[in-house]
Amino acid sequence: MKNIKIIAFALFGLLSSGLAACSDDDYKAPLEAAKPVHDGATYNSLTFHWDKVPGAVQYGYQLTGPGDVEVVTDVTNLTEVSITGLEPATTYKLSVWAYAFFESDNTTSVATLEATTAPIIKLSTPVLTVTNEGRAIVVTWDADENAKEYAYSCMIGNILYDEGTVTSPSVTFRNLPKGDYSVSVTAVTDEGGYESSAPGVATFAVTRSELWRVKGTYEAASGSSWDATLVAYDDNSYVLLAWYGVEGYNLEFAIDENDADGPMILTGDYSYDSSTGYYYVPVDDQNGVYVYPWSGYSNLSGDAVAGELTLSVYSSDYGTDVFVWGLSIDSLVGEYDYVTEGNDMYLSNPDSDWNSFSYSGTVNVEKVGDDSLSFDGLFWSGYPIVGKVDLDNRTITFEPQSWGTYVFASEIDSNQAVVATIGDDMSVTIAGWSAWYDGYPYIYDSRSVYTKQ
Incomplete structure (x- = not known):
């Protein structure tokens, strides 16, 4: 019995030591702290x-x-x-x-x-540059890649003149009346994390208004010639743009309204030689021509229809430069803004027998042959009509001609031509035309006016 007790005790001791060993194995060290x-x-x-x-x-x-x-x-x-x-x-x-x-x-x-967290990024304030391009004031700025569009407003004094939005970094204002202007442009965004910019502001003044401009041929005393443009303003001043064929180098002058036959007044920043009476006018960044603007030597005559500018000059030798303009086929070529109105039958609305229509846009009038021009945009784009120009009578005659699946002709008769008129400002008015199909006219009371830019 003693031996049994000893064994039992020993077993108990062994179990006890075994349990103790198991407790030591189950012990876990504390977890390490996370390190964010x-x-x-x-x-x-x-x-x-x-x-x-x-x-x-x-x-x-x-x-x-x-x-x-x-x-x-x-x-x-x-x-x-x-x-x-x-x-x-x-x-x-x-x-x-x-x-x-x-x-x-x-x-x-x-x-x-x-x-x-990151801050909201405000778009850069547009830095505006204002350029006077004759009939147009052009405002430009650097594009912002995060801008969706640009909101602009133009004020004359305290009066809102124009406002709107554009997606490209420029806006053009045409034919502004005289006055002091301010223009503001804001870069607008709806992209998360960005905020629209503060408005960029610029001011400018329109001190004169353009009356007309004409394209013509400039022939130098040397015998060379090129195309040039003369711009006339309401204060009797003129600018001959790129007068020697180089952009940015213009001839600026004025005529005394109280002495139309007096000397031509050169108004640009030109150096004057009092000993000779000549002005030195740059023609590019390195060269220039001497101009003698006095009566009997340099003269301007004409209007928006036709005229001539003669300039007494000295370069390598004395001579006379001549700029001549007038109504010509080439002078009618270019970009036009058009507005066309009238009534049609089933064309703009297939469910209605009579509909009024009004369209507008910009088209390029092109020369066809030696004596004709093509006009697009009357009712359908992509189907230009061609008319013969009569410069003496200032008309353009459009004979009946195919116009898509229709025939373009007078609204009176499908065999009658349409005669357009040319205004003093070179605008073209085409009225009384129609689209004929199977002996029926589908357009009445039409009138289209093309205004040259």
């Missing part, structure tokens, strides 16, 4: 990650904002988190801890990290 890292920020989100904590099966995290206001609290079995819906330019605090097993109360110590 800030990966990036947008104006409304923050992204973090941390290395996997050995022995951890899930992680708890909390994001708080200013004043320790809770934004979100959650658990995850991942080692990264991205939180959205935040305020821009705001500092937040992330707290992260690890769990030894799911829903365990045994966690690591809490690790914290602060991070700030």
Whole structure:
């Protein structure tokens, strides 16, 4: 019996030592604390990650904002988190801890990290450049890649003259009346993280209004010739654009309204030689021509229809330059703004026998042969009509001609021509035309006016 007790005691001791050994094996060291890292920020989100904590099966995290206001609290079995819906330019605090097993109360110590969301980026304020191009004031600025469009407004004094939006970095104002102007442009965006710009502002003055401009031929005393354009203003001043064929080098002059037969007054910034009476006028960045503007030597005569400018000049020798303009086939070629109105039967609305129509746009009038021009945009684009020009009578005659599946002719008779008129400003009016099909006219009371740009 004693031996049995000893064995039992020994067994109990062995079990006890075995249990003690098992308890030592089950002991786990505390989990390491997570070490969060800030990966990036947008104006409304923050992204973090941390290395996997050995022995951890899930992680708890909390994001708080200013004043320790809770934004979100959650658990995850991942080692990264991205939180959205935040305020821009705001500092937040992330707290992260690890769990030894799911829903365990045994966690690591809490690790914290602060991070700030990106600010809203305001688009750059447009820097405006104003250029006077005769009939047009052109305002330009650098494009912003994040701008959806540009909102502009133009004021004359305190009165709104024009406003709108454009998608390209320029806006053009044509035929402005005299006055002091201010123009503002704002770069507009609807892209997240960006804000529309402050308005860029520029001022300019229109001190004169363009009356007319003509294209003609400039023939130098040397025998060379080229195309040039003369612009007339309402203050008796004139500009001969690119007078020697080089853009940006113009001849500017005026006529005394009280002495039309007096000397031509050169108004540009030209040097004057009082000993000879000549002005030195640049023709490019290195060369120039001497002009003698006095009566009997240099003269201007004519109007928007026809005329002649003679200039007494000296370059390598003395001579006379002549600029001549007048109504010609070539002078009628170019871009026109058009407005066309009238009534049609079934064309613009297949369900209605009579409809009124009004269209507008810009077309390029082109020369056809030696004496004809083609016009597009009357009713259908892509189907130009061709008319013969009579310069003496200032008319253009459009004989009946195919017009798509129709015949273009007078609204009176399908065999009758349409005669257009040419105005003093080189505008072209085409009226009383129709589209004929199978013996019936489908357009009445038509009138199309083309105004040269």
